[in-house]
Amino acid sequence: MSTGTEPYVDDVVVDDAGQQESFLEVENLRVWFGTPRGMVRAVDGVDLQLRKGETLGVVGESGSGKSVLSRAIMKILAPNARVLDGSRIRLDGVDLATVNPKKNRHLWGVDLSMVFQDPMTSLTPVITVGKQLTETLRYHLDLDAKAARAEAVRLLRLVGIPEPEKRFDQYPHELSGGMRQRVTIALAISCSPKLLIADEPTTALDVTVQHQILNLLRDLQASSGMSMILITHDLGVVAGRTDNIAVMYAGRVVEMAPTRRLFSHMRHPYTRALIDAIPKLDHPSHTRLASIPGRPPTIVDPPPGCSFAARCPSAQDRCTKETPTLVTTPDSERHSAACFFPLGTPEGDVARRRNIEAGVTAAGTPVLSGVTV
Amino acid sequence: MTELVQQRPGPESVTEIEAPLEVFDEHVRPVRRRRDFGALFGVVWIALVALAALLAGVLPIPDPNEVTNSFSAMPSADHLLGTDAIGRDVLSRIIYGARVSMAVAIGATSLSLLIGVTIGMVAGYFRGAADATSSLFVNFMLAFPPLIFLIAVVTALQPGLLTLVVALALVGIPNFARVARANTIAFADREFVTAAKALGARPLRILTRELLVNVMLPILSLALVVMATLVVAEGSLSFLGVGVPPPTPSWGGMLAAGRESLSEEPQLVLVPALFFFLTVFSFNRLGDWARGRVGRESSI
Amino acid sequence: MNAVVWRRRAGSVARFFLLLFLVTVAVFLLLDLIPGSPVDAILPPEATPEQRAAAAEQYGLNDPMWQRYLDWLGGILQGDFGRSFQTGLSVSDQILERAPVSIELAVLAMIVALAVSIPVGVWSAYRPGSVVDRVSTFMISATLATPAFVLGILLVYVFAVKLGWLPVLGWVPFSEDPAEHIKRLILPVLTLAAGECVLFTRLLKGDMMATLQQDHVLSARARGLPTRSILTRHSLRQSSFSLVTVSGVVIGRLIGGTVLVEAIFSLPGMGTMVITAIQSRDYIVVQAVVLLSAIVYLSMNTLVDLSYPLLDPRVRKVRTS
Numbered sequence: 001m002s003t004g005t006e007p008y009v010d011d012v013v014v015d016d017a018g019q020q021e022s023f024l025e026v027e028n029l030r031v032w033f034g035t036p037r038g039m040v041r042a043v044d045g046v047d048l049q050l051r052k053g054e055t056l057g058v059v060g061e062s063g064s065g066k067s068v069l070s071r072a073i074m075k076i077l078a079p080n081a082r083v084l085d086g087s088r089i090r091l092d093g094v095d096l097a098t099v100n101p102k103k104n105r106h107l108w109g110v111d112l113s114m115v116f117q118d119p120m121t122s123l124t125p126v127i128t129v130g131k132q133l134t135e136t137l138r139y140h141l142d143l144d145a146k147a148a149r150a151e152a153v154r155l156l157r158l159v160g161i162p163e164p165e166k167r168f169d170q171y172p173h174e175l176s177g178g179m180r181q182r183v184t185i186a187l188a189i190s191c192s193p194k195l196l197i198a199d200e201p202t203t204a205l206d207v208t209v210q211h212q213i214l215n216l217l218r219d220l221q222a223s224s225g226m227s228m229i230l231i232t233h234d235l236g237v238v239a240g241r242t243d244n245i246a247v248m249y250a251g252r253v254v255e256m257a258p259t260r261r262l263f264s265h266m267r268h269p270y271t272r273a274l275i276d277a278i279p280k281l282d283h284p285s286h287t288r289l290a291s292i293p294g295r296p297p298t299i300v301d302p303p304p305g306c307s308f309a310a311r312c313p314s315a316q317d318r319c320t321k322e323t324p325t326l327v328t329t330p331d332s333e334r335h336s337a338a339c340f341f342p343l344g345t346p347e348g349d350v351a352r353r354r355n356i357e358a359g360v361t362a363a364g365t366p367v368l369s370g371v372t373v
Numbered sequence: 374m375t376e377l378v379q380q381r382p383g384p385e386s387v388t389e390i391e392a393p394l395e396v397f398d399e400h401v402r403p404v405r406r407r408r409d410f411g412a413l414f415g416v417v418w419i420a421l422v423a424l425a426a427l428l429a430g431v432l433p434i435p436d437p438n439e440v441t442n443s444f445s446a447m448p449s450a451d452h453l454l455g456t457d458a459i460g461r462d463v464l465s466r467i468i469y470g471a472r473v474s475m476a477v478a479i480g481a482t483s484l485s486l487l488i489g490v491t492i493g494m495v496a497g498y499f500r501g502a503a504d505a506t507s508s509l510f511v512n513f514m515l516a517f518p519p520l521i522f523l524i525a526v527v528t529a530l531q532p533g534l535l536t537l538v539v540a541l542a543l544v545g546i547p548n549f550a551r552v553a554r555a556n557t558i559a560f561a562d563r564e565f566v567t568a569a570k571a572l573g574a575r576p577l578r579i580l581t582r583e584l585l586v587n588v589m590l591p592i593l594s595l596a597l598v599v600m601a602t603l604v605v606a607e608g609s610l611s612f613l614g615v616g617v618p619p620p621t622p623s624w625g626g627m628l629a630a631g632r633e634s635l636s637e638e639p640q641l642v643l644v645p646a647l648f649f650f651l652t653v654f655s656f657n658r659l660g661d662w663a664r665g666r667v668g669r670e671s672s673i
Numbered sequence: 674m675n676a677v678v679w680r681r682r683a684g685s686v687a688r689f690f691l692l693l694f695l696v697t698v699a700v701f702l703l704l705d706l707i708p709g710s711p712v713d714a715i716l717p718p719e720a721t722p723e724q725r726a727a728a729a730e731q732y733g734l735n736d737p738m739w740q741r742y743l744d745w746l747g748g749i750l751q752g753d754f755g756r757s758f759q760t761g762l763s764v765s766d767q768i769l770e771r772a773p774v775s776i777e778l779a780v781l782a783m784i785v786a787l788a789v790s791i792p793v794g795v796w797s798a799y800r801p802g803s804v805v806d807r808v809s810t811f812m813i814s815a816t817l818a819t820p821a822f823v824l825g826i827l828l829v830y831v832f833a834v835k836l837g838w839l840p841v842l843g844w845v846p847f848s849e850d851p852a853e854h855i856k857r858l859i860l861p862v863l864t865l866a867a868g869e870c871v872l873f874t875r876l877l878k879g880d881m882m883a884t885l886q887q888d889h890v891l892s893a894r895a896r897g898l899p900t901r902s903i904l905t906r907h908s909l910r911q912s913s914f915s916l917v918t919v920s921g922v923v924i925g926r927l928i929g930g931t932v933l934v935e936a937i938f939s940l941p942g943m944g945t946m947v948i949t950a951i952q953s954r955d956y957i958v959v960q961a962v963v964l965l966s967a968i969v970y971l972s973m974n975t976l977v978d979l980s981y982p983l984l985d986p987r988v989r990k991v992r993t994s
């Protein structure tokens with residue numbers, strides 16, 4: 001199913017005239033879970049590229065597979081997860097599947113690191129903040145106790161924690177949510193990673209703290225030059241902070257584009273639905289928020305066809321029978337979408353207009369009154 | 374041995390955690406349950422033992438206390454499981470002994486369940502003084518190591534089957550009371566209870582009509598575990614010689630008697646040991662199965 | 674330590690004393706509950722009326738009940754549990770002589786159970802489906818279905834009778850022959866440890882499996898920390914609290930279990946003492962053992978209750994599992 005995307009990989013390299021190769025390459029990644037209800041296809045053929053120093057936003061609803069994607073890269077999948085043959089994750093040209101974690105102990109945690117969603121649960125409750133930092137530092141960087149402590153305090157100060165000396169000896173539960181997330185960030189950057197994955201880093205935090213944390217991540221990235229993957233369900237979070245955005249739906253990437261282009265020239269109906277769902281400041285108050293009809297599809301042994309077809313206002317017969325692959329758009333090498341009837345194309349307009357006139361899509365879903373071409 | 378442990382996270386209950394919960398969609402697809410052969414075996418075995426115990430009087434077996442002059446005989450056509458040291462038929466003693474085990478499993482557990490659930494539900498629904506009193510009672514019961522408590526009660530009362538059933542029922546009460554109380558509290562705030570209250574239903578009606586059904590599910594799965602432990606507890610007492618007084622046959626007593634000639638006639642020990650093993654195993658597997666069912670259903 | 678913790682502690686202590694009072698009353702009444710007059714309970718059935726009258730006078734049986742209770746309690750506070758009518762020996766002396774056997778058994782069994790169940794439980798949780806996990810799951814379900822008195826006899830049959838590796842029964846004091854002492858303890862300790870081992874392993878495995886999927890462990894793994902640290906520092910320390918929460922149950926089982934094991938292996942502990950006492954209707958001894966074991970059990974549980982917040986730095990913060 002990745003055959004359609006391979007030209008795209010080449011394009012990227014050509015696009016930048018070989019200056020910068022992809023730092024992280026994910027190719028046809030498939031992660032399935034064996035459950036009592038059948039195989040859950042959490043990630044089902046994902047291709048991604050990320051270059052050095054860039055930030056990639058991964059956007060999708062819960063259940064779209066974005067967290068499983070990050071856990072597959074970090075090699076921390078649950079025991080019942082299966083990474084299927086043909087999946088490839090390459091970091092700096094090295095296939096991570098071929099790396100022996102025992103021999104190469106300082107790849108995960110040093111080159112690759114991760115910030116989790118909920119700071120309330122992502123720190124070990126029975127170990128002091130300082131001990132968690134020094135343990136990581138001493139293991140990877142071979143520091144002595146004194147140097148590790150000094151470095152830990154420096155890191156705590158770097159992520160904006162007041163009185164780092166005092167916090168050093170405190171347990172996670174003695175800190176506020178925002179402070180804890182700063183600690184998890186300090187942990188994640190402690191060994192100067194080349195790639196930082198932030199999995200919904202602000203979802204569990206107060207709105208006032210969200211911006212501080214996002215800005216902290218941005219500043220750290222700017223000063224260290226690391227690459228970053230920012231995973232979120234909120235397009236607003238990634239809008240001004242990423243170079244590229246990949247939109248995920250039901251375990252696949254349905255659209256990928258440079259950030260500005262995605263907002264201005266989105267091709268996939270799902271992307272548009274997501275963008276429409278962001279409340280706009282210039283709308284009069286009490287405007288009804290746009291929502292996406294239906295519910296996320298089942299990803300247990302899914303039927304053929306586009307997984308978004310049941311909720312898509314553009315859906316045609318073909319969408320319920322064939323599965324679209326990610327294809328580069330004609331007008332930009334770096335923009336690709338997985339849709340038979342992309343928005344902004346003649347065939348897309350025809351499809352959408354036909355559904356609006358019929359009042360119902362080919363999948364049998366009523367077209368809501370607010371839908372326009 | 375005689376202690377009851379609830380809510381032990383068995384391996385079965387944990388596997389569900391591994392799956393990413395966010396991708397579950399219960400309404401779409403039924404869970405494919407594996408056939409639980411252990412539980413199936415459990416049902417069959419317990420039904421067999423219970424039936425044999427019930428029909429002991431009409432089965433074509435010798436009197437359990439009839440002494441013959443073939444001592445410690447190996448199994449034969451006359452004595453399918455052989456005879457014991459004083460020439461009594463082992464199969465017959467096993468079947469009559471099953472009466473004690475089943476009386477305990479069913480009688481003591483039911484009595485215990487009845488009292489425990491009443492205490493627990495009243496405590497959980499009314500809270501306040503009722504809760505304080507019942508928790509004092511439960512804590513008092515739990516102040517004695519279970520086997521010691523049983524020994525004390527059996528010492529104080531006349532030994533016999535009724536004493537045993539009552540004593541074992543007492544030991545089981547705290548378990549039922551705790552689970553009933555916790556579930557009553559959990560359900561007492563739910564909409565259907567509020568609705569019943571708003572309609573003017575009396576507490577008794579709410580307790581019996583609205584809450585009991587919901588409390589009974591976890592209680593019944595607990596009851597299977599309690600049955601297993603009470604069968605073991607009865608066996609322990611009989612083994613120690615403070616259970617059912619001889620000559621009434623009981624598995625624990627047979628085991629204790631057979632121990633005397635362990636090196637010469639191991640079958641006198643191995644036969645009751647096997648019956649203990651299979652019976653307790655059956656109750657345990659049924660309990661696991663029930664807990665799995667209840668766990669799943671209550672989580673949806 | 675905040676105010677809530679202290680209030681809870683005060684509550685635990687108050688409950689301890691209230692229960693202690695109720696327990697002493699109940700155990701005191703034990704003798705009165707026994708059918709017939711307490712004199713029957715104290716004296717052998719063949720005693721003459723004169724002896725009965727003398728005994729009633731001697732034990733103050735004609736006094737009102739509350740006075741008898743206070744006298745009895747006063748004696749116990751001074752370590753006087755009365756005298757056995759059978760042997761005429763002081764019950765306290767007998768207990769002092771026999772308690773070390775029971776305590777040694779229980780402590781050794783606890784050590785063995787923890788030494789086996791912690792590595793097995795941790796590894797089964799870390800590698801579900803591995804050989805260790807499958808063997809332990811099988812052993813657990815087999816042991817769960819085997820009551821201690823059945824297991825003990827089977828062990829004797831296999832290791833002592835059939836294989837002849839170990840002596841059958843009986844007790845040799847450590848001071849007489851240390852090697853023999855240990856040899857004779859192996860089977861009783863294994864029998865007693867088996868049940869606890871099953872409980873610990875199941876509990877630990879279940880708790881660890883949940884803990885290993887928690888974010889903080891995933892986070893530690895994502896930091897590339899070594900497996901050893903992830904399994905011990907980041908998981909076991911938290912999961913081991915569940916072992917503390919069942920310690921009450923465990924102590925109760927150990928006390929009951931020692932009675933059975935001593936009976937199976939004919940060891941001269943408090944268990945055999947109480948069983949012999951029941952059989953010879955030496956109710957004063959039964960009363961003393963019941964009271965003592967209840968006091969030990971209650972005290973241990975209260976201590977666990979009190980120390981729990983000390984062990985857990987989160988001080989009763991909501992657990993995520």
